[in-house]
Amino acid sequence: MATEISIDIAPDGTQKLTVKGVKGRACRELTREFERKFGKVTATEDTKETNEVQPGRVTQGS
């Protein structure tokens, strides 16, 4: 499945970024560096897929 990033930039320069097609922690990993470079993160919102496991990804238990 393709990864899609949607960005809505408001007239005042603030923006909202949404990632589709990446589940679980991989989604946060994808945007972490970008968020640090872009500026100040004012809010984040998890969605249903955030807590799902990315197919093909091995999760190591203790």
Added chain:
Amino acid sequence: MSHTSSMEVSVQESDFEALEAACHDLGVEFVRGQTQFKQYYRKAHCDHAIRVPGNEQAFEIGLVKQDDGSYDLQSDYFGGSRGLEAKVGPEGQGLKQALARQKDIRYWQTRGFRVTQDQKTENGHIVLKLTR
């Protein structure tokens, strides 16, 4: 959908190429190393500046380096700033929007994404979609 982040754009030294491109988009000029910027009644110190080419009366934007390494965009928007605000939007918000667009596209393109939508909507928002 996995997660959504809301963000405010900042200016770092690594953003200067994106800032130059954003200025070009709006018809203003980023001048590296200009150490004063024009306001209503005086000039003030800055590290770099943004000016309106061909309009010597227009006020300017000063980029002033902060302790954390980022740059604050300072200007005097009194009375439309003699033509500056018409270029960069109310209180420079249009410049921040153009800069955000340039930063977004540059960052994600270097990570293998391609732009599939780049559109300004009727309500003044810019909508980008990038796919990999």
